Amino acid sequence: MISGHEQRSHSMTEMPASVCPSASPADASGERALVFVARGLTKTYGSGPTAVQALRGVDMEVRAGEFIVLLGASGSGKSTLLNILGGLDHASGGVARWRDHDLTTADDAQLTRYRREHVGFVFQFYNLIPSLTARENVALVTELAAHPMDPAQALALVGLGERLDHFVSQLSGGEQQRVAIARAIAKRPDTLLCDEPTGALDCATGILVLQALEKVNREVGTTVIVITHNAPIAGIADRMMRLADGRIVETVVNARRLEAAVLSW
Ligand SMILES: Nc1ncnc2c1ncn2[C@@H]1O[C@H](COP(=O)(O)OP(=O)(O)OP(=O)(O)O)[C@@H](O)[C@H]1O
Numbered sequence: 001m002i003s004g005h006e007q008r009s010h011s012m013t014e015m016p017a018s019v020c021p022s023a024s025p026a027d028a029s030g031e032r033a034l035v036f037v038a039r040g041l042t043k044t045y046g047s048g049p050t051a052v053q054a055l056r057g058v059d060m061e062v063r064a065g066e067f068i069v070l071l072g073a074s075g076s077g078k079s080t081l082l083n084i085l086g087g088l089d090h091a092s093g094g095v096a097r098w099r100d101h102d103l104t105t106a107d108d109a110q111l112t113r114y115r116r117e118h119v120g121f122v123f124q125f126y127n128l129i130p131s132l133t134a135r136e137n138v139a140l141v142t143e144l145a146a147h148p149m150d151p152a153q154a155l156a157l158v159g160l161g162e163r164l165d166h167f168v169s170q171l172s173g174g175e176q177q178r179v180a181i182a183r184a185i186a187k188r189p190d191t192l193l194c195d196e197p198t199g200a201l202d203c204a205t206g207i208l209v210l211q212a213l214e215k216v217n218r219e220v221g222t223t224v225i226v227i228t229h230n231a232p233i234a235g236i237a238d239r240m241m242r243l244a245d246g247r248i249v250e251t252v253v254n255a256r257r258l259e260a261a262v263l264s265w
């Protein structure tokens with residue numbers, strides 16, 4: 001078992017903090033701490049007749065260690081929501097909190113610090129440097145982090161312990177995505193936000209990537225949110241949330257999480 005983020009404090013220097021009763025590890029009911037809270041969250045791109053209302057009042061909560069799958073048609077607002085939770089974009093209205101910090105009033109410098117210290121991102125296209133090895137790609141991040149994993153440890157966690165010194169250009173798509181996951185988790189982020197991590201992969205390869213995410217969630221305790229278009233993937237989550245037209249229209253709690261290995265799509 002690899003020690004995760006739970007021993008770390010959740011400082012975000014100069015980030016506006018406000019009192020949030022559930023910011024402690026567990027609240028009075030014994031429930032796990034709230035990591036994200038959104039209330040009436042809205043996002044409008046542009047203005048005037050061409051304005052697009054990407055989020056129309058999202059209310060959601062995510063607790064520490066949860067594995068959440070976000071489903072929804074193209075254009076329903078999934079990436080917009082993830083980007084606001086990850087500090088990549090500003091909301092237009094409402095509130096989004098990470099632990100006891102208000103993301104909606106944070107300025108760019110505060111959001112940059114929040115992303116760097118607390119968020120790991122995984123995107124559909126891996127954004128790796130092909131002329132570097134797997135280990136070197138991960139090391140680019142760990143050199144900047146305060147309490148990183150050893151790159152070899154992060155790569156072993158995603159099943160690439162035998163590929164440390166392979167150039168990324170020599171790896172398969174699924175292996176490259178697992179290097180991207182290793183890179184994202186090596187700084188021991190609080191949360192891992194994944195936008196269609198299996199979108200460019202066939203089912204068998206996608207399962208290997210999901211198994212890596214499962215393992216990080218179970219063994220490191222990282223809170224994971226995964227956007228996907230493949231509805232069966234919702235089976236591996238604690239909860240599935242479905243977005244439609246900028247709102248969460250359905251939430252399903254899985255009494256029992258499936259193993260990624262049994263999925264097909
Ligand atoms: N930078 C932007 N400028 C203007 N409109 C945008 C921008 N980003 C997203 N939108 C619009 O906001 C809406 C929600 O987009 P978003 O990318 O969140 O959808 P999505 O659910 O992630 O879709 P997909 O499954 O296709 O990735 C869409 O109508 C989109 O066209």
Ligand SMILES: [Mg+2]
Binds near residue numbers: 079080195
């Ligand atoms: Mg998207």
